[in-house]
Amino acid sequence: MDIYVNEIKFEDxxxxxLSEEQTEGLQAAARMTVGSEDQSLIYLLDDGEAFRRVHFGEKTWxxxxxxxGSEIILNTDVILTDFWDQLDHLVDTIEGNNYGEAFERAVKETFKQ
Structure with a gap:
């Protein structure tokens, strides 16, 4: 099951x-990858049997x-641990990883200062 982040709010x-999909009982897997076909950053959750993919589309970047650096909470019940370390590593190593030119450019433009 894929989980799509529809909205992000900065509070407290x-x-x-926020996502419409249920996340109860899922645990952070502290790993990140990409979905270059749908232009998303993907954080992995573990349900005890398989990974679930949390998609952060370009509109959330x-x-x-x-x-x-802020704490990241999905649907009030899952804290996405090591998110920033994983994202920073992905941004630092994105060049030349065959994710597609448009995706690579979008990531660099958004996250590289």
């Missing part, structure tokens, strides 16, 4: 990510950039 010093 945390980024609160500005909130991530503007509040870098």
């Amino acid at each position: 010093e945390a980024l609160k990510c 500005h909130m991530l950039r503007d509040h870098h």
Whole structure:
């Protein structure tokens, strides 16, 4: 099951990510990858049997950039641990990883200062 972040709010010093999909019982896997075909950053959750992919589409990236380092909570019940370390590593190593030129450019333009 894929989980799509539809909205992000900055409240109480945390980024609160909202999705219509249920996240109860899921645990942070502290790993990130990309979905270059749909222009998304993907954080992995573990349900005990398989990974679930949390998609952060390009429309959410500005909130991530503007509040870098804040705690990230998905649907009030899952804290996305090591999110920033994973994102920073992905941004630092994106060049030449065959994610597609447009995706690579969008990530660089948004996250590299």
